Amino acid sequence: MVLGSNRMTRVWAVAGVSIGVVAGVGALPADAVSGSSPVFRKPFLEAGTAKLGGYIDMEFVVDPETSTFDQHRFVPFIYAEVSEWVHVASEIEFEHGGSVSGDGGDGEIKLEFATMDLTLSEGLNFRGGVILSPLGRLNVHHDSPMLDLTDRPIVTRRVVPTTLSESGLGFYGTLYPSELTVLDYEVYLVNGFSEDVVSGGRLDMRAGRGSQSSDNNNHRSIVGRLGFSPRLGLNLGVSGHVGAYDDQGEERLTVVAFDGQLAHGPFELLGEGAVAKATIGASVEDPTPGTAPTDAGTAGFYAEARYHLFSGAVSRFPQSVFTAVARLDHVDRDTEADGALEQRITLGLNFRPTEDSVFKNDLVFGRTKGVEAGDWDDFEVGYRFSMATYF
Amino acid sequence: MSMFPRLRVQRCRHSGHSTVIRACPAPLWLVLLFVLAGRAWSADPELSADPEQSGDRPSDAEIGEAHVYSTPDEAIREIFEGVAEVSRHRVGLTSDELARIRAETGANAPTDTLDVLCPRDGTGALLGYALVDEEVGKYRPITFLVGTRVDLAVEGVEVLVYRESRGGEVQKQRFLRQYRAKSADDPIRINKDILNIAGATLSVRALNLGVRRVLVSLELLEGRGELPTS
Structure with missing residues (x-):
């Protein structure tokens, strides 16, 4: 469906006003500055060995037929240094206002991750708990204040179902092969995906996220990522998730992801690609009479360019920066069939008064192509305003 | 609406100390908000950003231990090739130069006297200049050495002492x-x-x-002929 001209006008007007408000606030005179803290040095509040922090985001979402406020995420962190060698880390996620049984709310509360680490050295750590699966880079580095656009890339929803947390055990570490290079790895055994990952002969990765409390087939899956940085500003990663997903433990799901990030001065280019394939036997779905079961697959990528501008130009916020962002998303939801494609182009301009807080304005142009459809549908235009901060 | 005032606990971001605030009528809250907003508006940015000066003392764990990575002599030999000797030239900065440094960097120079180190090779040829300086990271100073070529472009930087936990x-x-x-x-800015390090x-x-x-200091010294040229 194409937006009507009136709605289009409203979208552009809202976008313009919001950008103006952001710029106007940023242009206030300088006389108060709060210190900025780096992303990985959250949280701020410390009592004994435990530390408390987190992040919050709020979104205003305008789509062709709807517009709404969405208090999307409120995520407290709790970290504890139990001893020099033992650490506990956790994130509890309240989504869309959270939900308590019986209150009729449409949100959810979940333990996004909760891990206990034993540090043997920087290069060798043992970890157990609910683990953020190292499948692609964004699944691990997904906090709203870190991202420069409101919506996550489509590939990180359809192919890598962020946020993917799994119950398991494994190792991670960072190595320095030379003065200029860094090698990091994570590898875990986890419960893996469930049989719900296949539906109607197609993959539904989000529905197939497994249980934190039980393995449906007594066959562990393995997930891991190897990252290499040949120099500061260039990061490359390859990751994979392999294991049986059906209740009998006979059918295999394989996900492979590649990610990269290049930064040079005020310019950044990053992206991620992922492919998921599953074998489908009769134990999962009965084939149509007279046909053999077929495999299922999905694949996609995103590429995002960022340019930081007016760094420190707003006198009230000496650490402030504006960032112009453009992203291309492409996902094939069914690689075994023609069509079933999604594409999106997102243009954004955001403002960070400090590194930890961001106000985002995004224009979203999305289109789809149905299964066996000859042509793409027309582009739909949406708008997002969001704000997010660590605390 | 409840007849009883609600209690809220507010925690200091740095110290973690708790203060119990008893709910009070809305107008008083508004007055308090305006007062707090006014204080924030007029706060000195430098003081606000410095936990030492604002009275929030970091814990020992936050400060960490000092790590000594190298001495100035070792750092100079790491940066410049073929160093045979290093001479030292003590030079004073004028008040105008101190003001210029403040204007160009946004911060005061920590001292009005500089010890310029001049590495030379075996033939006595000048390889460049080096200065040891300090700047506070989060809580404690980082001590570093900057080596430049004779044309005052950076040849290398070495951290001599790092004193914080992260x-x-x-x-x-x-x-x-x-x-x-x-x-x-050059801007020399994130x-x-x-490139920043998360x-x-x-x-x-x-x-x-x-x-x-x-770099600004060396340029000023060169401008009034205080740097050896051979």
């Missing part, structure tokens, strides 16, 4: 080599020509400021 990645050449060939004309932002900013200050 952010020590800035002592690796992986980060420090970004400063090579920078001059006083998001412009220096988790070490304050240390990166401190080194940016320190390197910029060294």
Whole structure:
């Protein structure tokens, strides 16, 4: 469906006003500055060995037929240094206002991750708990204040179902092969995906996220990522998730992801690609009479360019920066069939008064192509305003 | 609406100390809000950003232990090839020069006297200049040495002492080599020509400021003929 001209006008007007408000606030005179803290040095509040922090985001979402406020995420962190060698880390996620049984709310509360680490050295750590699966880079580095656009890339929803947390055990570490290079790895055994990952002969990765409390087939899956940085500003990663997903433990799901990030001065280019394939036997779905079961697959990528501008130009916020962002998303939801494609182009301009807080304005142009459809549908235009901060 | 005033616990971000605030009628809250907003509006940015001066003392764990990576002599020999000797030239900065440093870097110079180190090779030829300087990261000073070529472009930077528990990645050449060939004309800022390290932002900013200050200082000294040229 194409937006009507009136709605289009409203979208552009809202976008313009919001950008103006952001710029106007940023242009206030300088006389108060709060210190900025780096992303990985959250949280701020410390009592004994435990530390408390987190992040919050709020979104205003305008789509062709709807517009709404969405208090999307409120995520407290709790970290504890139990001893020099033992650490506990956790994130509890309240989504869309959270939900308590019986209150009729449409949100959810979940333990996004909760891990206990034993540090043997920087290069060798043992970890157990609910683990953020190292499948692609964004699944691990997904906090709203870190991202420069409101919506996550489509590939990180359809192919890598962020946020993917799994119950398991494994190792991670960072190595320095030379003065200029860094090698990091994570590898875990986890419960893996469930049989719900296949539906109607197609993959539904989000529905197939497994249980934190039980393995449906007594066959562990393995997930891991190897990252290499040949120099500061260039990061490359390859990751994979392999294991049986059906209740009998006979059918295999394989996900492979590649990610990269290049930064040079005020310019950044990053992206991620992922492919998921599953074998489908009769134990999962009965084939149509007279046909053999077929495999299922999905694949996609995103590429995002960022340019930081007016760094420190707003006198009230000496650490402030504006960032112009453009992203291309492409996902094939069914690689075994023609069509079933999604594409999106997102243009954004955001403002960070400090590194930890961001106000985002995004224009979203999305289109789809149905299964066996000859042509793409027309582009739909949406708008997002969001704000997010660590605390 | 409840008849009983609600209690809220407010925690200091740095110290973690709790203060119980008893709910009070809305107008009084508004007055309090305006007072607090006014205080924030008029706060000195430098003082607000410095936990030492604002009275929030870091814990020992936050401060960490000092790590000594090298001496000035070792750092100079790491930066310059073929160093046979290093001479020292003590030079004073004038009040005008101190004001210029303040204007160009946004921060005061820590001293009005500089010890310029001049490495020379076996033939006595001048290889460049080096200055040791300090700048506070989050809580404690980072001590570093900046070596420049004779044309005052950076030849190399070495961290001599790092005193905080986090952010020590800035002592690796992986980060420090970004400063090579920078001059006083370059911005030397995050998001412009220096890549940040997540988790070490304050240390990166401190080194940016320190390197910029060294380059401006050397340029001023060269301008009035205080630097050896051979």
